Amino acid sequence: MGRDRKTVTAVDDVSLALRPGIAHGIVGESGCGKSSLLDVLAGLESVDGGAVTYDGRPTAEFSRRDWMAFRRDVQIVFQNPFESLDPKLTVREAIAEPLAVHSIDDRHERIETAVERVELRPVERYLEKLPHQLSGGERQRVSIARALVLEPSVLLADEPVSMLDVSTQANILSMLSSLIDELDLSVLYVSHDISTVGYLCDEVSVMYLGEVVESAPTNRLLGEPAHPYSRALIDAVPIPDPYAERERTALVGTPDGGGRDRTGCLFGDRCPDRTPACERRPEPVALEPTHRVSCHLYTEEPTDETAVRTPVPGEHHGGGR
Amino acid sequence: MTYRSAATGPLETYRRNVRRGLALVLSDRTTTTYLAIICGAFVLALVGPWIAPYEYNQTVYVDGRIHRLATPSLAHPLGTTWEGYDVLSRLLYGARPSVLTGVLGGGLIISVGLLVGVTAGWYGGNVDAALMRMTDVFYGVPLIPFAIVLVALLNIGFYTSIAVIGLLLWRNSARVLRAQVLQLKARPYVKAARATGAGNTRIVVRHVLPNIAPMAIMFFALGVGHSILIEASLSFLGIADPFVPSWGVMVRNAYNSGTMSRAWWWALPPGILIATLVVSFCMLGRKYGSMAGNEGNGTTY
Secondary structure, eight states: OOOSOOOOOOOOSOOOOOOTTOEEEEEOOTTSSHHHHHHHHTTSSOOSSSOOEETTEEGGGOOHHHHHHHHHHEEEEOSOTTTSSOTTSOHHHHHHHHHHHTTOSOHHHHHHHHHHHTTOSSHHHHHTOOGGGSOHHHHHHHHHHHHHTTOOSEEEEESTTTTSOHHHHHHHHHHHHHHHHHHTOEEEEEESOHHHHHHHOSEEEEEETTEEEEEEEHHHHHHSOOSHHHHHHHHTSOOSOTTOOOOOOOOOSOTTSSGGGOSSOTTTTTOTTOOGGGGSOOOOEEEETTEEEOOGGGOSSOOTTOOOOOOOTTOOOOSOO | OHHHHTTOSHHHHHHHHHHHHHHHHHTSHHHHHHHHHHHHHHHHHHHHHHHOSSOTTOOOEETTEEOTTOOOOSSSTTOBOTTOOBHHHHHHHHHHHHHHHHHHHHHHHHHHHHHHHHHHHHHOHHHHHHHHHHHHHHHTSOHHHHHHHHHHHHOOOHHHHHHHHHHHHHHHHHHHHHHHHHHHHTSHHHHHHHHTTOOHHHHIIIIIHHHHHHHHHHHHHHHHHHHHHHHHHHHHTTOSOTTSOOHHHHHHHHHHTTOTTTOHHHHHHHHHHHHHHHHHHHHHHHHHHHHHHHTTSSSOO
């Protein structure tokens, strides 16, 4: 026991700041560390090195009391509608739990308001239902109601719609989007699906193997992705037109190919625009005050023999893959 | 408190779970049958001594001579034993110690199993390692020889033999319940409860116990069956209190009398009753476990 512990670094060097009324999206492939990041931010996992600060104070210095205040203010919604609600608890009981934990009164009213907010109407039809009597979309709405009943200021969302069918996705996303404005929520929305992120979020960070490789306002990132990985992700979004001319994404492989042990750029082994400079880890560069990217294609001083290629949109699938 | 008035307290949840569990058992014909047999055994255990026509150790005389090994008749529906005891009366008396052994043994098994399994699974780390290695040690103990030694040391007694059974057989349930808790710990609804600030006690009472309840009930039922069976074995080997007339002791007496091949009415009825009761408990436990496991876990609507 206890010997041979391996350290798996899931998330490294991620800096994010959340602001009220703003939804920040994080996209990346499965296994890139998105969910681990949320667990850390929700205080479910501790950080080794680095800090999560909340209202200007690192969570590592929190007292019991601070934690309770934090837990009241930061809520999380999970991905799998079949596992995000306790199968033994009714909707009312599930939503009442956070209120009971924080000894808040007038529960009836608060529970009903929360259920009303997530558009489960009429409210009384849902309160005594058990999860197996609800559809996937209804369950996710209940999860959101449970998260919102404490009136938090931060909502962490771990792919809350990725397992739902497309029409339900759209309904829940538009509901979330109006809730963000109405309640002035700071939202961190994590997904592998860049199209849902584009729909909901004001700004987006692209994550690869536990690091943020690019972050920018949503329109800018979708319109002019700078990092080769971001471009590949955006190219992979399906276009609902069978005759649309499009270029296929040039990515092969999976993001686990020993990438974390590399000394160079983490994306180096899969990058279509790889250059010798990629043997070193790139530093983040600001293309605009709000648009940052970690890629050697954009570093100021080219290293000796390597000429920096300025990518032209549409011409980024080089590398003969 | 306001907690209860909102009708969202744990008591309400537990009551609903019991109602739904019972409805589930009654929704199936085989489980209903097993439950009926078990209820019948409980009724016998309760009223057996009162409705028995004779005392369990009352020798019956006919014409001044002991009425030995009488075949079944109207006066003695299940005949008599070598000592001239009425077999039916002994069976009726024997229901109580047998059922009591089962319930106490099963209760002990599941109590220790839950305590060890949930603590190990929930706290993890060194607590888990220590408790599970202890469980492994208990796995290494051979039951019957251990019981023989222990009962010899502690003197033969009805309750000591139950204690020996219960304090050894919790090992299976502890392991499986620990695994269940490990699974539940990673469920998003448990993580959501933690993220909301719920403490260990609340999460265990509110989320963990209700969700491992079907498994715990299954292990309780299996434990009851096991305890009855092992008590019968210990009785048969002569390691249980011979003065408590359990069904196992009856089989032993019949065997020891050397007349078992002739007096089928003496040994068969307690044997059949033990088998029926054990099978009913085990089958009810297994079937309920799988029925409750299939229900409401998200895969079925």
